[in-house]
Each structure stands twice: as C-alpha cells, then as structure tokens.
Amino acid sequence: MASTTELAVPPVAPATRRQPAPxxxxxxxxxxxxxxxxxxxxxxxxxxxxxxxxxxxxxKDQAGFxxxxxxxxxxxxxLDNYKLVLEKDFxxxxxxxxxxxxxxxxxxxxxxxxxxxxxxxGSGWFITSTSKLFLLGLAIPLHATIxxxxxxITRAHMYDTLLALILPSIAFAIPIxxxxxxxxxxxxxxxxxxxxxxxxxxxxxxxxxxxLPLMRPAVVTVGIYNALxxxxxxxxxxxxxxxxxxxxxxxxxWTFQDEFTANIPAVLASVVLATLPLLVLYVMARRxxxxxxxAGFSK
Amino acid sequence: MASITSTSRRTQSRRSLSxxxxxxxxxxxxxxxxVFAVIPLAGVLFLSFxxxxxxxxxxxxxxxxxxSVLTDPVTGNAMLVTAKIIVFSFIVQAPxxxxxxxxxxxxxxxxxxxAVLYFLPLLLSSAAVAIAFKALLDPNFGMGPGLGIPAxxxxxxxxxxxxxxxxxxxxAWQFVPFHTLIYQGGVRQIxxxxxxxxxxxxxxxxxxxxxxxxxQLKYTMITSSTLMVVGSLAYFDLxxxxxxxxxxxxxxxxxxxxxxxxxxxxxxxxxxxxxxxLVVIGLVLALFLQRLGGRNRSASQLEGA
Numbered sequence: 001m002a003s004t005t006e007l008a009v010p011p012v013a014p015a016t017r018r019q020p021a022p023x024x025x026x027x028x029x030x031x032x033x034x035x036x037x038x039x040x041x042x043x044x045x046x047x048x049x050x051x052x053x054x055x056x057x058x059x060k061d062q063a064g065f066x067x068x069x070x071x072x073x074x075x076x077x078x079l080d081n082y083k084l085v086l087e088k089d090f091x092x093x094x095x096x097x098x099x100x101x102x103x104x105x106x107x108x109x110x111x112x113x114x115x116x117x118x119x120x121x122g123s124g125w126f127i128t129s130t131s132k133l134f135l136l137g138l139a140i141p142l143h144a145t146i147x148x149x150x151x152x153i154t155r156a157h158m159y160d161t162l163l164a165l166i167l168p169s170i171a172f173a174i175p176i177x178x179x180x181x182x183x184x185x186x187x188x189x190x191x192x193x194x195x196x197x198x199x200x201x202x203x204x205x206x207x208x209x210x211x212l213p214l215m216r217p218a219v220v221t222v223g224i225y226n227a228l229x230x231x232x233x234x235x236x237x238x239x240x241x242x243x244x245x246x247x248x249x250x251x252x253x254w255t256f257q258d259e260f261t262a263n264i265p266a267v268l269a270s271v272v273l274a275t276l277p278l279l280v281l282y283v284m285a286r287r288x289x290x291x292x293x294x295a296g297f298s299k
Numbered sequence: 300m301a302s303i304t305s306t307s308r309r310t311q312s313r314r315s316l317s318x319x320x321x322x323x324x325x326x327x328x329x330x331x332x333x334v335f336a337v338i339p340l341a342g343v344l345f346l347s348f349x350x351x352x353x354x355x356x357x358x359x360x361x362x363x364x365x366x367s368v369l370t371d372p373v374t375g376n377a378m379l380v381t382a383k384i385i386v387f388s389f390i391v392q393a394p395x396x397x398x399x400x401x402x403x404x405x406x407x408x409x410x411x412x413x414a415v416l417y418f419l420p421l422l423l424s425s426a427a428v429a430i431a432f433k434a435l436l437d438p439n440f441g442m443g444p445g446l447g448i449p450a451x452x453x454x455x456x457x458x459x460x461x462x463x464x465x466x467x468x469x470x471a472w473q474f475v476p477f478h479t480l481i482y483q484g485g486v487r488q489i490x491x492x493x494x495x496x497x498x499x500x501x502x503x504x505x506x507x508x509x510x511x512x513x514x515q516l517k518y519t520m521i522t523s524s525t526l527m528v529v530g531s532l533a534y535f536d537l538x539x540x541x542x543x544x545x546x547x548x549x550x551x552x553x554x555x556x557x558x559x560x561x562x563x564x565x566x567x568x569x570x571x572x573x574x575x576x577l578v579v580i581g582l583v584l585a586l587f588l589q590r591l592g593g594r595n596r597s598a599s600q601l602e603g604a
Contacts, residue, residue, distance in 0.1 A: 033504065036402040040413070043399060046472065047416060053442060054431045071445030115328035122319035130325045137336055139525070139585030141532035143554060144574035147567055148342030149335060150353075171335030174328050203320035232424030234536035239562060250426040254540055257430055264434050271427045278422040283415065290414060293480050 058082070058269040065265050081269035085256065089244065090273060093252040100162050100248055101230045104169035105223055111170070112177035113219065117207045119178065120185040121193065131182075137175035146239055153240050164240040165248070169233065173226045180225070184218035185211065221292025224285060231278065249274045340578065346571035353567050364568035374573065376548050377556035380463070381580075384552055385531045387467045388474075392527060396475050397520070400482020401512060418476045428473050429540035436465065456542055459549040466538055466550050473537065474530065478523045485519030486512065525588045529581050553577055 057065065059077040068074065119131045149168050150159075158164040188211060196206050212219070237251040247255065253270055260266045282289065350360040368374050403417065420428065435441045436455040443452030455465045489512065497507045535554040538544065544551030544559065551559070554577060561570025 033402070033405070036398070036405075039398060040402050043395065043475075044413065044416060047419060047476075049442065050431050050435050050472070051419060053435050053445075057434065065440065069445050070440050071442065111328040111331060115325040118320050118322065118324035122322065122324070124319070124322055126322040127319075127325055130322075130329050133329075133337070134332065136582075137332065139529060139582055139589075140336075140340070141529055141554070141577050141581040142336055143533050143535060144557070144577040144581070145336060145339035145343050146558075147346055147561055147571050147574060148339035151342065151346075151357075152335075152339070167331075168335045171331040174332050174336075178328065203324070207320075207324075228421070232426075234424065234426050234540075235558075238539075239558075250424040250536075253424070253426045253430055257540075264437075264440065267430060268434060271423075271430055274427055275423055279419075282418075282422055286414065290418070290480065293484070 054268045054271055057265050058272050060265045062263055062265060081263075081266040082273065084263075084266050085270045085273055088256070088259075089247075090252070090270070092245070093247050093249050094277070096162060096247060097231055097249045100165045100169065101227050103162070103166040104173065104230045105226045108170045108173040108177055108226055109219060109223055112174055112181055112222070113212070113215070114207065115174070115178050116181035116185050117203075117211055120182050121203070131178070134175045134178045138179065142172050143235055146235065150239055159240065160242045160246050162241075162246055165233075165236050165246075168236060168240075169230045173229065177222045177226060180222050181215065181218055184215055188214050217288060217292055220285075220288055224281075224289050225293060228278065343571045343574040343578070346567060347575050349568050349571075351567040352565040353561065354565075360568055364566075364572045368569045368572040368576075371569075373548060373551070373556065377551050377553045377573075378576075380549070380551060381532070381553040383463060384467060384470070384534065385528055385584075387464070388470045388531055389524070389527055391467055391471045392475050392478060393520075393524065395471065396478035396523065397482050397516070399475065399479040401486050401508070403479060404483045404486035417479065420473045420476050421480075423473070425473065425534075425536035426540050428469065429537050432465075432469050432472075433541060457546055459546045462542060462546065462549050466534075466541065469541060470531070470534055470537060474527070478527060481523045481526075482516065482519055485516050489515045521588055521591065525585055528584045528588060532577055532581050553580075 056073045058081055060074040061078050061080060064074050118127050153159050153164045192210060193206055196210055232250055234250045237248045253274055256270045257267050347364055348359060348361060349357045350363060351357040438452055438454045456462055493511045494507060497511050502510060532554060538550055538552060538555055542550045544555050553573060557570045557573040557577065560573060561567050
C-alpha cells in the first residue's frame, strides 16, 4: 500500500504531544468506573462475536458447517476454503486493489497537501473560496453524483479500467484530506516559515523542506484513512467496472457469494482473506493511525 | 469542520506579515474536485431533466423524470426508510460512541488489546461486514441456533418488521468504532484542570460528565453528528449487500433506490432526480447541524460557500 514504507517510522505524532495524559476521571484515588467497564465489555462482546463466528466458520468444511453447532469451533479445522479462494484469482483482485489504492492515495495526498499549505499560509478570494468549496464537499453525499461520473467515464472510454476507479477516488478523497491536513498545518509555528522566508526560500521550498517533514505523521494518517476508504470502496467498482480482470477485493467478495452460494465457509474465508492485509497494516501502524485520526477529527 | 472559520481570520492577519503562497497551489486539487465532484453535481441536476437509458442518447425531457419520481410511491417509501435509518442509527450510535469514547480515553487495563479489538470493524469493508452478518443471522446455521436461544433464531433479514432494525444494528456495529475514535480524541483535549477544579468542588463522576465533559465536547459532537448523518446517506454498500433493499421495499433506502432505478431499471433520468434529492437532503441536514453548533463558529462558513 501507499504508505507501507512510511509505516515503519516510529510514531512521533504531534497528536500525542498535544494530548495531555489520559484521564477521564480515573485519577489517583478514584473508584473504578464499574458501569463504564461493564458497558465496555458488553460492546467488546458485540464486536467480537461476529468476528469469532466468521473465523471459526471459515475453518469448517461444508459437511461440518451443516452438522456442527454454528458457534462451536470445528473439530477438524481445515484450510481448504482458503485454498479454494486463493485459486479463484484472489491474487489478481488483490493486485487490482493495490493498484487502485496506491494510484488514488498518493496523488490525492500530493494535491491535498499543496492545497492545505496554500489554504493555511495563503489568502485571497481564490484560496478562500476553494477551501469553502472543499468544506461543502464534506456536507454533500458525493455518491449522488455517480450517474454523471458513469457518463463521463464511459464517454472517455475508461469504463472497465482501473483508471476509472482511480480518478474519482482521488477527487472524493480531497475534501477530508484537505480538512485534516490543514488542521495539522496550523500547528506548524509561523516563526519557522518567517525565518525561512527571510533566508529567501520560496513557498515551494518551504512546502517540501519544512512543512512536509514536520507534517509527516499527519500525512501518514491521511494516507491510511484514504487507503482504508479506497481499499474497501464498493460503489465505484460496482458501477465503473465489469470484467473479472478489473475486479477489486470488495467486489470479489460479492461475486464469491454468488459463485459459492451453498459454500458459506468459503465465502467467509474470502472475507477473512480480504481483511487480513488491512489487519496486518493496522497492527503495525495502530498508534499512528489512532492518534492521527483522533487528532485529525477532533480539532 | 468546526475549526475552519478561524482560518480566514488567521490568514487575514497574516497577510500583513508576509506575502502568502500563490493560489495555484490549490489548483491541482481544485481541478480534480471540479471535474469529478462539482461538474457531476451540475450534471446530475441536468440529467434529472432528461430521459436516458444509460447507453443510448440523452434526450431532454422537461420535468418528466421529476413527475414520475415524485408521484412514485416507492420514492416516498425510500425517503421514509432513509429518514428512519438516519434517525434510528443516530439514536443508537451517538450515545454509544460518546460513552465509549469517554470510557476509552481513560486508562484501563488491557488497553492495547482493547484498542485492537474495538476498532476492528474500521478495517472491514461494508461488503465484508454485510456478508459476515448475513451468515451470522442465518436462521438455520447462524448465531441464533448456535447459542440455543430461540428468540435469536429468527429470519432476521426476511422479516420486514425486523429487518430495518437489523440494518441499524449492523450500521452501528461498523461505524460506532469510528465515532468512538472521534470522541476519544475530543475528550483527550479537555484540559485536566477543569476536572481538578470540578473535583475540588466535590463533583462526582456523573456530575463531571454532565458539567465538564459534555459541554466541552460540543464541537466534537457536531463533527461526529454531521459525519454520521451525511454518512448515513452513503450506507449504500452495506444495505445493498445485506438485504438488496428487501424484503419487498422495507430497506430500500434512497441511494439504493437511485442505484436500482438507474443501473437496474435503466432510467437514468429518474435516478438523477433521486440523486438531486439526496444532495439537497445532505446539504440541508449538514447546514442544520452546523447551525445547531452556533452561527458564528461554523454555520457562517457553510452558508457563505
């Protein structure tokens, strides 16, 4: 994925710097929050139960699925379902998802970063109205524009290509990326820019040499957030592609479902397989993602 | 969203200090956004006055599509279903996210493990979530018979009285973690001194929650609610895979109705009219929520746009 290399960087998020030590009424000498804990555990059960069911079922063979208790783990776990799914061009769909995600996230980051820089550091009616336009984009369900997008993509002879998924994905990622990046950008002290300006640096230099390195955690956060959205996107692939050669993972889950109507364990194995890459990424970049997202949205 | 207003004020004062960057830096983002969001937005309005089957020629058709959409009882039903889903999923999600956000912002044992598990649904695609729940809710091979609780072994997705609540539940399952995260960030930014002061005044946990935490989270609530409500107009994927709008029309919400009208019934004109309705609803709801947050902070920004 786009940010795999950057994920190895130790998470020195400015977000964590900004946050005071966790509190929420659990200072020294406080009673434990019993009701809170109870609620927390109940919700945890609500989250876990479906995940547990998906995993154990994906390890059952078809006979086992029909005969054993659905909530009990299989007596003889099998990986046959995973084998079956992997044989069904899963690698191709995975590669398509990867291309679409990287192809959307990297350009979206670049243009959003430049825009955020101009919005925070610049002024004038053009920049101001552009920032308002992006803000409006957040309030509009952009999916409503899918029909004209379908028209444009077919007219441009891009229907059923990966580029058809990439281009609108870039556009749809821009409002939220600009919002989060400019929220972070405001924390870069003005003095740094002023002193670079006195040294005769251009905005272009300041943007790449000063703002980008300082904003790296925010850029990674926005990158991961967009990557999640594009990777899991369903509507664009459903409408703008058709053939198996351009199929992406979420759509492949849906088509597996048709193909393996009676083989629920295989369908659920494909669900697990499609989620696995994100899970690995999440475990690696958890702190970065969580601290970045919380700071990005709550400022 | 709430903090955008301060931009213009800050940039204004900065103008006197130094010359800002040129406007062309916003141009690449603007071009993408214009081509794939703003122009299609105008396009959907235009197409709503045409008749088009999606392949052939586009013909101007006056208000024909609008007339058929507005007189079609399915549209009214879809709006009702959408309204129900927005309201119910807000009622379910908002308090859970708020409470979980406050809870998880404190220090608990097993914090790291909890964080991984709580936020797991964030990683799953709606298609994956829908497929998982379809299997889980199966009356013969799902959770119900597995747990041996007869009340759980229902045909959840086939019962038109229940299915809407199932959809609301699955939506909450998938999206509460994201909003929990937003609230968690909001709570962590409340200055600890406010709680210390409250504690000195003898306020207990409940009082602190209502008198410190809640008022301080006002803007977080607006951000989260706006994303929640506008987001509920985009629950398309989840409902499409989970129920495909059925049984009957009981979960055919507006975006799904738009898709089925346009791409299954090949009536792009009517589907565009539905798209326009969606945009208007989204905009009205967002403006309403921003206004709740107070005019001067953010409403004026959206109004001016």
